Amino acid sequence: MAKTLHEQVIHELDGTSQHAARVVANLCRILAREAELGLEAREQTRVELQAILSTDAPFPDLLRTLDEHLQSLPPDAEPDDRIIELMRADVERRLTIARPSYLI
Amino acid sequence: MTDIPLLELAIAGVLGTEPGTVKVTGTASVGAVRQTVFLTVDQTPAVAQIASYVSEGGQLSQLTEAAIVAAVGDAGVPVPKVIGSGTDRELGTIVVTSLVDGVTVPRHVLRAVESAPELGPEITRQCGEALAALHLRGYDTLPGATATELTSSQGSAWIEQMTESLERLPDPYPVFRHGLRWLTRHLPDPYPTPAVVHGDLRNGNIIVDGHGLAAVLDWELTHLGDPMEDLAWLCLRTWRFGADANEVGGFGQLADLKDAYVQAGGTWRQHAFGWWTVARTIWWGLGLAGQANAFRRGDTDSIVLAASGRRVVELEYDLFNLISPPGDDSLASLAGS
Numbered sequence: 001m002a003k004t005l006h007e008q009v010i011h012e013l014d015g016t017s018q019h020a021a022r023v024v025a026n027l028c029r030i031l032a033r034e035a036e037l038g039l040e041a042r043e044q045t046r047v048e049l050q051a052i053l054s055t056d057a058p059f060p061d062l063l064r065t066l067d068e069h070l071q072s073l074p075p076d077a078e079p080d081d082r083i084i085e086l087m088r089a090d091v092e093r094r095l096t097i098a099r100p101s102y103l104i
Numbered sequence: 105m106t107d108i109p110l111l112e113l114a115i116a117g118v119l120g121t122e123p124g125t126v127k128v129t130g131t132a133s134v135g136a137v138r139q140t141v142f143l144t145v146d147q148t149p150a151v152a153q154i155a156s157y158v159s160e161g162g163q164l165s166q167l168t169e170a171a172i173v174a175a176v177g178d179a180g181v182p183v184p185k186v187i188g189s190g191t192d193r194e195l196g197t198i199v200v201t202s203l204v205d206g207v208t209v210p211r212h213v214l215r216a217v218e219s220a221p222e223l224g225p226e227i228t229r230q231c232g233e234a235l236a237a238l239h240l241r242g243y244d245t246l247p248g249a250t251a252t253e254l255t256s257s258q259g260s261a262w263i264e265q266m267t268e269s270l271e272r273l274p275d276p277y278p279v280f281r282h283g284l285r286w287l288t289r290h291l292p293d294p295y296p297t298p299a300v301v302h303g304d305l306r307n308g309n310i311i312v313d314g315h316g317l318a319a320v321l322d323w324e325l326t327h328l329g330d331p332m333e334d335l336a337w338l339c340l341r342t343w344r345f346g347a348d349a350n351e352v353g354g355f356g357q358l359a360d361l362k363d364a365y366v367q368a369g370g371t372w373r374q375h376a377f378g379w380w381t382v383a384r385t386i387w388w389g390l391g392l393a394g395q396a397n398a399f400r401r402g403d404t405d406s407i408v409l410a411a412s413g414r415r416v417v418e419l420e421y422d423l424f425n426l427i428s429p430p431g432d433d434s435l436a437s438l439a440g441s
Contacts, residue, residue, distance in 0.1 A: 023411045030414055064276045067281050091420045098414045102421065
């Protein structure tokens with residue numbers, strides 16, 4: 001779909017329509033990467049979060065628990081290094097799906 | 105798109121000219137709230153923006169925006185000339201400005217710089233000078249009534265607003281929470297005098313011609329605040345459009361921007377610059393998340409806004425690289441503290 005949009009449709013359009021078609025083509029590519037990598041990326045983050053937070057809660061609850069943990073820290077306290085590294089690794093995994101060229 | 109004869113009549117009414125003198129020549133964009141059309145007024149090219157109702161969410165009304173544009177032009181900021189503005193009972197507010205030739209689309213700006221490399225440093229210098237003029241003289245040129253309409257927010261109050269934005273989202277964003285906590289620990293001294301901050305000066309909101317910066321556009325986020333907010337926003341990675349070696353909008357070097365700003369009388373505060381770089385990265389990340397959420401809620405069917413959700417992670421990534429760069433345990437490195 002992305003290839004068709006790029007090769008046959010986008011250059012026939014201009015302005016707002018062309019921009020929207022580019023966005024849709026890009027979304028198609030993201031969905032393809034999501035289908036290939038998404039499940040595994042999410043599973044990795046889930047396992048790491050469960051280990052650090054010492055709970056077997058489901059994924060959305062884990063993120064909320066992490067958020068609440070950060071909120072509960074004293075203002076001048078740094079989160080545990082393992083939490084920083086986990087968040088960074090999760091961001092990089094999600095970025096690999098959303099826009100791999102953005103990774104430095 | 106509004107019926108063209110009706111539009112021409114309304115614009116002529118706002119300008120106080122004879123109906124036959126206004127001719128709509130094309131459409132630039134048609135949004136849910138605003139439409140922009142090209143026209144001639146007495147055969148002189150111009151642009152009209154028509155807003156169907158007053159914007160919400162911290163954006164200024166079109167008429168306030170027009171008053172600001174007219175005022176900061178006097179302060180030395182390159183802006184389109186405001187030809188006239190007013191309200192039409194049927195169409196809403198109408199602002200007519202001169203047409204400034206040049207390119208605005210970021211990819212076109214970067215292409216122009218690529219084919220004329222001397223243009224990059226020139227635009228950078230002119231952005232520095234324009235921002236210095238705005239920050240130093242903008243407030244004094246504003247009409248009193250306009251100045252009182254501008255919101256003011258810095259430091260802790262700003263963090264509180266962002267925390268409220270975070271809480272309003274249905275999903276948790278621990279990375280942005282981490283960033284807001286960083287902001288709290290690294291607050292800069294507040295800027296002591298009222299300064300007009302554009303709020304959205306970046307590659308995409310400027311017109312560039314063969315001589316460089318022709319005009320600064322889109323003043324709807326103008327507010328009073330810390331001048332470093334504008335300089336930081338202009339340098340966010342997200343506005344470099346892949347040209348990452350050029351920190352300023354993908355077209356220029358930070359050192360050149362800083363030199364131009366200081367030479368034009370501005371005061372460069374490195375700690376505040378770093379703080380606002382982090383702050384506006386979070387602000388935009390939350391903004392993109394909000395756009396995607398508006399789609400999920402059914403408030404909009406825009407596929408472009410839906411796609412914003414996939415860009416949030418770019419801002420989370422930038423945030424990490426700013427406050428916790430890999431292999432660097434000094435969170436304060438960016439802010440120079």
